[in-house]
Amino acid sequence: MQAANGKRGRIIFHIDCNSFFASCEVARDPSLKDEAVVVAGDPKERRGIVLAANYIAKQRFGIYTTMPLWEAKKKCPSLVVRKPNFSLYREMSQQVFAFLQRISPLLERASIDEGYLDVTEVSSSQHPLELAHHIQRGLLETLRIPVSIGIAPNKFLAKMASEMKKPLGITVLRKRDVPIVLWPLPVGQMHGVGDKTAEKLNAMGIVTIGDLAKAEETALQQKLGIYGLRLKERANGIDHSPVDPEAGEKWKSVGNSTTLPYDVTEEHVLFQVLRELAESVSVRMKQKRVVSTTIQLTIRYHNFQTITRSKTWDNPFQEAEEIFRYAAHLLKKHWNSEPIRLLGITALDVFDRKEAVKQLDLFHYEEEAKIEALWKTVEKLRKKFGDTAIQKGAALVEKEREQQN
Known part of the structure; x- marks a missing residue:
């Protein structure tokens, strides 16, 4: 290389x-x-x-x-x-990455079970294939975790290579191999191309990765924006993105808090504020494509005493209704009935939603479908009657205050 x-x-x-x-x-x-x-x-x-x-x-x-x-x-x-x-899987993941960290400090965690390792400097004293076998054997012997390893001159090709032989595969993919190895594959098998993107590309007559590599840039940009040009580069084996050790640490938590217009003691008003905060946190989690299993509630009382309380649940979440439910549970349990001037909700230790596998069954599908239908109804009401049709927490606090005065 x-x-x-x-x-x-x-x-x-x-x-x-x-x-x-x-x-x-x-x-x-x-x-x-x-x-x-x-x-x-x-x-x-x-x-x-x-x-x-x-x-x-x-x-x-x-x-x-x-x-x-x-x-x-x-x-x-x-x-x-x-x-x-999930606690076992996260603990085991930490041990896997701790092992890899000892190989090279240039380690980027991509998800709970995969990561990129820049071994350019390490390979000056040990052949890459020998190093890959050392990693594979070490993880199997110490943690009993089998891994496949892709070796390449960039992250995209390394990811594609690791998919080629499982379990316990080690695959080298050089840039010169791309036309022979990658181009005949369906474009949907390319890392970074989801089902919807594949449909758009197929509609343009782009069926294989090779088609994408040779596609007209103007048409790609019109259909997929700048991302289309990036996909074409990768289809040609080009990826300049560095292995970034901080990439997996950028979104450790997602939270929001609000100072109330007056010190509140009415439980139903506090719950409305929590609903607004939960919706805000949910939107940001979805934007960042992360989930969490831990909610932290922040309560600041009228005398500025501040407490934080948290609880971890079994299944990952990102929906506003779940976040509200968990935050409300913490409020009921830990609020001492003194007037509150600030409330905050934070989803702690967030992680990529691709890692989140829930215990799905028909009941769960039905439950989530109901929640989705509820939010669609809310959005329709807002579009038809304006944002005030569904009042938010801060507005309700003000209204409560006006009624009291």
């Missing part, structure tokens, strides 16, 4: 933990090593679905993520089912 000017080019690893949630369960209970294991909802519930499956379940029995649990059990009567344990 040499740069065109003769200097040593970058050497980037993409490390991807194989079937991470299921692998964590096997690591915790090594007796499951030769068993078909899935992570799913309550095994007593027929409506549960498979959230993760190890490679024995996948390759030997044809079980896949989102398969109904009853169907998975029909394919494999001896299937081992484990309920999701």
Whole structure:
């Protein structure tokens, strides 16, 4: 991997933990090593679905993520089912990244189970393939976590390479390999191209990654904006983005607080304020594409005494209704009935929503559909009658004050 000017080019690893949630369960209970294991909802519930499956379940029995649990059990009567344990997965993730940090300080966490490692300097004393085998063996021996590793001159190619052989694969992808290896693939298999983007590209006659690499830039920009040009660069194996150790630390928390117009003691008014704050936090979480499992409530009393209380729930959340419900729980539990002058809600330790796998079942789908329908109704009312149709917390506080005066 040499740069065109003769200097040593970058050497980037993409490390991807194989079937991470299921692998964590096997690591915790090594007796499951030769068993078909899935992570799913309550095994007593027929409506549960498979959230993760190890490679024995996948390759030997044809079980896949989102398969109904009853169907998975029909394919494999001896299937081992484990309920999701997010605290275990986060703890194991921290140990994986601590191991990688010892290899190179240039480590960027991409999600709970994958990251980029710039080993350019390290590789001056150890061949990249030897280093990759060392990482793979080390994680397997110390943590019992299998990983696939992509080796390339940039992050995009490293990510594509790590997908090519699973489990326990090590794949080198050079820029000169792109026309032969990547261009024949469907454009939907390209990292960074989601289903909707793939549909737009297909509608333009761009079916393969090769088509994208040769596409007209003006048409791409008109259809996808600047992102279309970036995708074309990557289809040609070009990606200048650095491995940024701070990238995964930029959004540790998302919160909002408000000082009330007067010291409030009415519980229903405080709840309205919490609803407004919850909606604000939810919008920002969605913009940043993050979720959380921990809510922190800040209460500042009339005498400026300030307390913060937090609680962690089992399932990741980002919807306003859930955030409000959890914040209201904390308010009921910790408010001492003294007048309040400030309230704040913060989602702590946020993480990429792609990491969030909930115990989905038909009931959960129905529940979320109802919430979605409610918010659509609210938006329709606001569009038809104006923003005051659904009053927010601050406005209600003012109205409450006027009624008292």
